[in-house]
Amino acid sequence: MATKQVYLNWDPDQQFILQDKDNYQIVMKKPKGVSASDLLSMALIGCASHDVVEILNKQKQDLRQLKVTAESVQDDDPPWRFRKIHLHFQVTGKGIDPEKVRKAIQISEENIARCMQRLKMRWKSRTILKWRRNRQSNSPLHREGNFIFYL
Known part of the structure; x- marks a missing residue:
């Protein structure tokens, strides 16, 4: 350890x-x-994206690019509690298997959920996956996936 x-x-x-x-x-x-609150969202997308990249690389997926954004809803008054953090994944690669992307995001979500439980943060999550193929025939496949943490 x-x-x-x-x-x-x-x-x-x-x-x-x-x-x-x-x-x-x-x-x-x-x-x-x-800002201090942005650091939390940045840590969340950093951990989630690291998991997703490692999992997809181990599965020999030809990952070319990963973009992750976090949109959070937070109370206006102290202690500025987070109500929701929405992670949006944009996965680009060649021959990417949508099921492997879904599973990688799900595993990452479960890892983060365990971490939040250890920190005694209440949470629930919802995963939404959307896929779209880039119109150009030689271009990589573009996948999008979301998961939302309600805190």
Whole structure:
């Protein structure tokens, strides 16, 4: 089991500097950095996309591009509780099997759900998959999938 440590340094200019174990820094605080709530959505799509890419690569899928967006609904007042985070996947590749993409997203969703349970976050999710073929005959297949976490 690995022990990991991350750091935060606050300075008098009201900047929060986050740093990982490899000294990579992220500035947290608008207007010069990422908001704290955006970091949660960014971590969620980072974890989800890593899972999906690893699974599809192991299944020998010719993945050419993956784009993931997260749209969140959050309370306006403290503690600014998230009500929903909607992840939208755009998968592009050649000969991509829609069932393998669906399964990869489902496995990622289950992994994230277990993590949320450990953090005692209530959740439910809904997966929506849409497929469309690019009109150009030689172009890769474009797949889109969504899953929505209701928190």
